[in-house]
Amino acid sequence: MLVCAIAFIAGCGPVAADRRDADVIVIGGGIAGLAAALEAERHGARVLVIEANSVPGGHAVMAGGFALVDTPLQRSKGHSDSPDIAFRDLMVWGEDADEWWVRHYVDSSRTEVHDWLAELGVKFSVLLDTPEDTVPRFHFAGGAAVNVVVPMIRAALETGRIEFLLNTEVTEIVRRGGQMDGAQTRRLRGDGKHMYRAPALIVATGGYQNDLDLVLKTWRTDVAPPARLLSGAGEFARGSGLELAERYGAARSRLDHQVTFIDGLPDPRDATGRRGLLVQNPVAMWVDATGRRFTNEAAPSKVTGEAVLRLSPATHWLVFDSAGAKRLQIRGAAWLGRETIEREILGNGALVKRADTVQLLAETAGLPVAALVDSVERFNRFVEQAVDTDFGRIGPGSSATPPLPIRKPPYYALQLFPMTRKSMGGLVVDHETRVLGGAGQVLTGLYAAGEVTGVAGINGRNGGSGTFLGPSVLMGRMAGRSAATLSLGDKVLREPRPASTAAATAVEPAPAAKPTETVDLTPLLAQSRPGYWHFEKSHVVVVERGLDCSRCHRDGRTPGPAVTKPQRLVQLGSCLTCH
Numbered sequence: 001m002l003v004c005a006i007a008f009i010a011g012c013g014p015v016a017a018d019r020r021d022a023d024v025i026v027i028g029g030g031i032a033g034l035a036a037a038l039e040a041e042r043h044g045a046r047v048l049v050i051e052a053n054s055v056p057g058g059h060a061v062m063a064g065g066f067a068l069v070d071t072p073l074q075r076s077k078g079h080s081d082s083p084d085i086a087f088r089d090l091m092v093w094g095e096d097a098d099e100w101w102v103r104h105y106v107d108s109s110r111t112e113v114h115d116w117l118a119e120l121g122v123k124f125s126v127l128l129d130t131p132e133d134t135v136p137r138f139h140f141a142g143g144a145a146v147n148v149v150v151p152m153i154r155a156a157l158e159t160g161r162i163e164f165l166l167n168t169e170v171t172e173i174v175r176r177g178g179q180m181d182g183a184q185t186r187r188l189r190g191d192g193k194h195m196y197r198a199p200a201l202i203v204a205t206g207g208y209q210n211d212l213d214l215v216l217k218t219w220r221t222d223v224a225p226p227a228r229l230l231s232g233a234g235e236f237a238r239g240s241g242l243e244l245a246e247r248y249g250a251a252r253s254r255l256d257h258q259v260t261f262i263d264g265l266p267d268p269r270d271a272t273g274r275r276g277l278l279v280q281n282p283v284a285m286w287v288d289a290t291g292r293r294f295t296n297e298a299a300p301s302k303v304t305g306e307a308v309l310r311l312s313p314a315t316h317w318l319v320f321d322s323a324g325a326k327r328l329q330i331r332g333a334a335w336l337g338r339e340t341i342e343r344e345i346l347g348n349g350a351l352v353k354r355a356d357t358v359q360l361l362a363e364t365a366g367l368p369v370a371a372l373v374d375s376v377e378r379f380n381r382f383v384e385q386a387v388d389t390d391f392g393r394i395g396p397g398s399s400a401t402p403p404l405p406i407r408k409p410p411y412y413a414l415q416l417f418p419m420t421r422k423s424m425g426g427l428v429v430d431h432e433t434r435v436l437g438g439a440g441q442v443l444t445g446l447y448a449a450g451e452v453t454g455v456a457g458i459n460g461r462n463g464g465s466g467t468f469l470g471p472s473v474l475m476g477r478m479a480g481r482s483a484a485t486l487s488l489g490d491k492v493l494r495e496p497r498p499a500s501t502a503a504a505t506a507v508e509p510a511p512a513a514k515p516t517e518t519v520d521l522t523p524l525l526a527q528s529r530p531g532y533w534h535f536e537k538s539h540v541v542v543v544e545r546g547l548d549c550s551r552c553h554r555d556g557r558t559p560g561p562a563v564t565k566p567q568r569l570v571q572l573g574s575c576l577t578c579h
Helices: 031-042 058-062 072-076 083-094 099-119 146-159 212-217 240-246 301-309 338-346 358-365 369-385 469-491 533-545 565-578
Strands: 024-027 047-050 126-128 138-140 162-165 168-176 179-187 193-197 201-203 258-266 276-280 285-287 316-320 329-331 352-355 411-423 434-436 442-448
Touching: 024 031, 024 179, 024 469, 031 047, 031 058, 031 146, 031 162, 031 201, 031 469, 047 168, 058 146, 083 099, 099 146, 099 469, 146 162, 146 565, 168 193, 168 240, 179 201, 201 240, 201 469, 240 442, 258 301, 276 411, 285 369, 316 369, 338 352, 352 358, 358 369, 358 411, 442 469, 533 565
Parallel strands: 024 047, 024 201, 047 162, 179 442, 201 442
Antiparallel strands: 126 138, 168 179, 179 193, 258 276, 258 411, 276 329, 285 316, 316 411, 352 411, 434 442
């Protein structure tokens, strides 16, 4: 009987020592992993993307825009930008950002990110100004970044040389002869195990902000950790990439550099009480546990974030009236909509306090009555006089959305908590995205890109707008080139293949069609199953909104998992149903 180290994974029989399942393995199918896979393939590599979710795309499908420099959109709107201006902006905002990576990104974002994505059919059409930029450079492709991710997935499927292994987690990276050699995996649906071999591996597993224990363990030392901390990161942002590389002594840095939002509302559908929803209301007043205002609510996030995190306790309340309720914005879950927000959040007394007088609102929310009444009256005077003498939210020099007076019952108070979001620290990489060990040595065959590296310190200690997605694309492409070069040697394509022309189509929602089969989803959603996270989240929305199966399972395809390339291409049209 043949016994070998991987017999229990690969099955019975001998395994060739020089077997190669792919030229490059990419661990994680988010925006950095997709960019890496596409770039490696364009340089001649056969690529295997291993993704724990049922679909690629990662948390980027729910993210926003890209910080891009000197683009046609900026010029069309009369804005003059340059890498030098962007470099100064990012260095000032980030405070301790990595100078080399910032310089490289601002010099490369136009060609390596904007123009490359444009080749895939991405069209940036919206440009926003942000506090950290002296020139507007926050670009959106018509909405959420799903409009960027879907064309990338489509391009990957069209190549025929990029294979996706979904519902699969990597349990171990394997090294042989001083070089990375492959990945051991476990299927989340059925627990099957297998070994995949490649001489170059790219870790693109995202951040660690959904691991609250790790977040608190690495919390910054100058501010006490909040008594209650919610998770607002992606479901799979659990730091798995850090653990995989740790076995080989991979260095980690800046783990205390974290983007922590301060406007998290406990998700009423999360039984654990750990998940948060992002709440914003540009016309509301903020008060602390004493019932008093404590900051300019319209100040940049680095100002308001510090103000909340330094409160004791680190929590605050949004206070507004019935007119202000119309400006309430809540995001962070596919099930959110006008009716569900009204029913499950505004109508939920455990989350939102509601009363016909400010006095009763204070009593209901557990806030000091006299202090809250005085705060509301003073706030209303500032609104009416158009001058905020306490914090400068209203008055000369302020460009913020004018707040509304709080006078029309019913009155509302929402208690919000700090909420994790993005990692600005992680694996240490060199300027070729090679993962480095604790002594600065290169871990041959191992690369990393995106948030698993804290996007290489580009943000410093303060996360910026669009400075995660854009740098993740750049790092992914760099990692793809480096890994392909190592794997293929002299056979690497020095002149990369052109982008797939089939990918250059806009993201369109799936049209309604005559159903071919109806499936009863009730038993499938009765309890959570390993490997079905995305299925469950998306199909809860289908049931609640009364959508027909043909909304997503169209073109005559029977409802069921998308397995073949044509099925997955058709499936892409359904992404906008939820996102």
